[in-house]
Amino acid sequence: MVWNRSGILSNFASFITIKLKTILSAGLNRGDLLRTLCIGLAIGSMPLLWGTSFICMIVSSYFRINPAVLQAVNCLLYPLHLALLMPFFNLGSRLFPLGPVMQDNLIEIITTSPQNSIQFFFWFTLKATGAWLATVLPFSIATYCLLLRVYSNMEKHIRS
16 A cells, blocks of 8 residues: 555644644634734734733723734744844934943943842833834835735635
8 A cells, every 4th residue: 555645644734724724713703713813913023022922812802803813923923032232222323312222342342230130121112112112113014915815816716
């Protein structure tokens, strides 16, 4: 008997895909799912070193959206979240030129003085969050339009 490996793998992949779609889209229509994904992308890119999971819980209960999808998107975006910390801080420093300036000997300043490190992280978070607030709405609208187009193309492809 000859085993067709690609057939087994494709059947397994389609089975997993169907199960995941069923679990994650439970109770969601297309619009709700796309809004949940966009909100998850927005929260997942938030430049906070704490609390995005807690924010996801609050947002999902307030807007009555699927918390599993929202939290999954948030967790999947953690590498992007870390990669965007410095660009958001740099943009925030340009938009809001208040507070301390980033210095070359930053590690030395943070390790020698706890008060300076707390002050630096406060300003870092404040500037990065300000930049995020300035960019999140256009980013979310563009993402929603893109996801809507992709989802519509997927539906057309599935029907044909």
